[in-house]
Amino acid sequence: MKTNFILAIASLIIGLGAVFTNHANRNNLYPEWKYRTDRIDQEKIRFISANYLADLIYRKEQGITILDTRSSDEYEEYHIPTSVPYNELHLLSVLNSSDKVVLYGAKNYNYLSEIPANLSGKIYNLSGGTDEWFNMVLFPDFSKIKVRNNQALEKIINRSRYFGGTPQNIDLLKISTRSNRFREGC
Amino acid sequence: MELIIAPIRFNYEVSTTVILVFALFTGLLFGFFLEKAGFGNASVLIKQFYFTDMRMFKVLFSAIITAMLGIFWLSYFRILDITQIYINGTYLWPQILGGILFGFGFVLCGLCPGTSCVAAFTGKIDGLAVMCGMIVGIFIFGETAPSMAKYFNFSALGDVTIYEILQMNYGLVVFLIVIFALACFWLVGKVEERFNKKLS
Amino acid sequence: MKTKQQFSYWNPYIVGICIGILIILLFVITGRGLGAIGAFSSVVATIMKGIAPEHALSNPVYSEYISGSGHPLKDWVVFEIAGVCLGGLISGLLSRRFKFEVIKGPRISSINRLILAFTGGLLMAFAAKVTRGCTSGLALSGGAVLSLGAWLFMFSVFIGGYSISFLIKKVWN
Numbered sequence: 001m002k003t004n005f006i007l008a009i010a011s012l013i014i015g016l017g018a019v020f021t022n023h024a025n026r027n028n029l030y031p032e033w034k035y036r037t038d039r040i041d042q043e044k045i046r047f048i049s050a051n052y053l054a055d056l057i058y059r060k061e062q063g064i065t066i067l068d069t070r071s072s073d074e075y076e077e078y079h080i081p082t083s084v085p086y087n088e089l090h091l092l093s094v095l096n097s098s099d100k101v102v103l104y105g106a107k108n109y110n111y112l113s114e115i116p117a118n119l120s121g122k123i124y125n126l127s128g129g130t131d132e133w134f135n136m137v138l139f140p141d142f143s144k145i146k147v148r149n150n151q152a153l154e155k156i157i158n159r160s161r162y163f164g165g166t167p168q169n170i171d172l173l174k175i176s177t178r179s180n181r182f183r184e185g186c
Numbered sequence: 187m188e189l190i191i192a193p194i195r196f197n198y199e200v201s202t203t204v205i206l207v208f209a210l211f212t213g214l215l216f217g218f219f220l221e222k223a224g225f226g227n228a229s230v231l232i233k234q235f236y237f238t239d240m241r242m243f244k245v246l247f248s249a250i251i252t253a254m255l256g257i258f259w260l261s262y263f264r265i266l267d268i269t270q271i272y273i274n275g276t277y278l279w280p281q282i283l284g285g286i287l288f289g290f291g292f293v294l295c296g297l298c299p300g301t302s303c304v305a306a307f308t309g310k311i312d313g314l315a316v317m318c319g320m321i322v323g324i325f326i327f328g329e330t331a332p333s334m335a336k337y338f339n340f341s342a343l344g345d346v347t348i349y350e351i352l353q354m355n356y357g358l359v360v361f362l363i364v365i366f367a368l369a370c371f372w373l374v375g376k377v378e379e380r381f382n383k384k385l386s
Numbered sequence: 387m388k389t390k391q392q393f394s395y396w397n398p399y400i401v402g403i404c405i406g407i408l409i410i411l412l413f414v415i416t417g418r419g420l421g422a423i424g425a426f427s428s429v430v431a432t433i434m435k436g437i438a439p440e441h442a443l444s445n446p447v448y449s450e451y452i453s454g455s456g457h458p459l460k461d462w463v464v465f466e467i468a469g470v471c472l473g474g475l476i477s478g479l480l481s482r483r484f485k486f487e488v489i490k491g492p493r494i495s496s497i498n499r500l501i502l503a504f505t506g507g508l509l510m511a512f513a514a515k516v517t518r519g520c521t522s523g524l525a526l527s528g529g530a531v532l533s534l535g536a537w538l539f540m541f542s543v544f545i546g547g548y549s550i551s552f553l554i555k556k557v558w559n
Binding site: 192194205209210212213218222223227228229232234246248249251253257271272278281282283286287288289292293295299300302306308310311312316318321328343345349351356359363 | 398403413423430467483484510513523546555
């Protein structure tokens with residue numbers, strides 16, 4: 001019985017230490033996440049990931065409006081396909097007419113305070129901004145991105161080409177997608 | 187920050203022969219431990235369901251918490267890459283209802299698929315019967331399932347984990363499960379005492 | 387259960403910790419957990435490929451195992467189950483628990499016990515294909531990575547087991 005007791009105390013201590021870690025955020029635990037909510041200056045800000053936004057556009061999902069809050073020069077140089085320039089005056093009507101509104105390129109989140117509470121649930125910010133869009137969607141760098149299997153690899157390559165980008169460093173891809181993987185699962 | 191060395195198979199070149207030999211070695215240890223716990227004998231496993239000897243629960247849960255703590259801490263110190271390991275997919279209703287059916291089958295024969303091999307190879311004829319039954323069962327599934335495929339693929343949620351769906355801190359979930367398991371172990375000890383006293 | 391010649395069983399917590407360390411080792415080296423039903427599925431798929439190849443290839447249940455480039459029996463889980471058999475044999479011989487017998491209660495005949503075991507195996511394999519896993523693959527390895535389906539499966543197995551155990555008490559005592 002004494003060994004059982006020692007084992008129980010040991011597992012309790014090891015488990016207790018786990019509570020005080022911020023494991024998930026530190027280790028990028030959700031590579032495929034779609035939405036996330038963060039608290040920035042007491043405001044609840046909703047984020048959408050670049051991966052998921054690209055999937056939604058690729059699948060031609062209706063009811064999503066993408067607003068570009070940068071200057072018109074930057075808009076003309078490159079904008080996310082199907083996005084329109086942000087216009088403060090039309091924001092409310094856009095909010096009323098779409099299911100989801102995604103904003104990117106914003107320098108701060110002050111615009112959120114002007115939105116009535118019943119519509120603020122529809123607004124999402126693009127996590128990582130245009131940098132993330134370039135790195136994950138247009139020019140995915142496979143020497144850094146890890147892919148789980150061949151289907152995921154094909155999907156990322158096809159999506160990147162659909163949006164007019166080119167995948168980078170496919171030959172430096174991590175080994176896990178080679179064809180010598182066994183069938184996973186029980 | 188970039189220490190990740192595990193899973194070794196995905197980060198370094200490992201030949202399939204080495205992996206298959208490692209599989210054999212792993213199975214050897216697993217079968218050895220299962221037999222040492224007494225699971226080669228169906229009467230020991232079935233006592234779990236009559237509350238007189240809760241060994242299966244103890245082995246199962248202590249294995250789960252050890253592995254869970256190990257994976258948590260190894261991935262926290264960036265030795266194990268947790269986005270590369272295999273997380274079983276969740277099919278909500280098939281797994282709940284199939285689990286109940288699995289429990290029925292388990293109690294009918296007193297052995298689970300892994301321990302039936304251990305039982306068969308320590309001479310127990312009923313273990314052999316379970317293995318034959320499983321082969322026939324898979325054959326029956328193969329013949330009947332494709333026509334009912336939409337029921338078996340119903341409510342697929344993908345690789346969802348508990349902390350993801352409850353939006354909780356991973357470490358907090360680990361701690362709560364450890365507490366739950368330790369409380370269950372204590373409770374199970376009391377239940378065993380009571381039911382063994384009732385018998386003798 | 388200890389006779390004069392047999393060795394006693396290990397402390398279940400120690401065995402659990404050993405199996406847990408084995409699973410950690412498994413994830414560190416191969417990135418996947420244990421498995422049991424996959425081996426039986428591979429065996430059935432190989433048999434079907436030998437008997438009726440076109441039917442096997444057109445059936446999604448079997449083609450998952452035989453449509454790859456290698457031989458279907460050259461699979462991780464098959465080698466693992468082969469190891470389990472060997473490991474059980476070695477441990478049984480070392481602990482002098484190897485004996486040809488049918489484990490049953492005193493109130494049931496051997497043949498009825500074997501029939502029940504066969505039926506139980508049938509139900510278990512069917513259920514394991516439905517849930518895409520058995521206790522060692524789904525409950526143990528899936529539970530360790532906190533997969534939601536694995537925990538639900540584990541609770542369902544216990545619920546299902548306890549709800550029927552008192553109906554067939556006759557088999558064991």
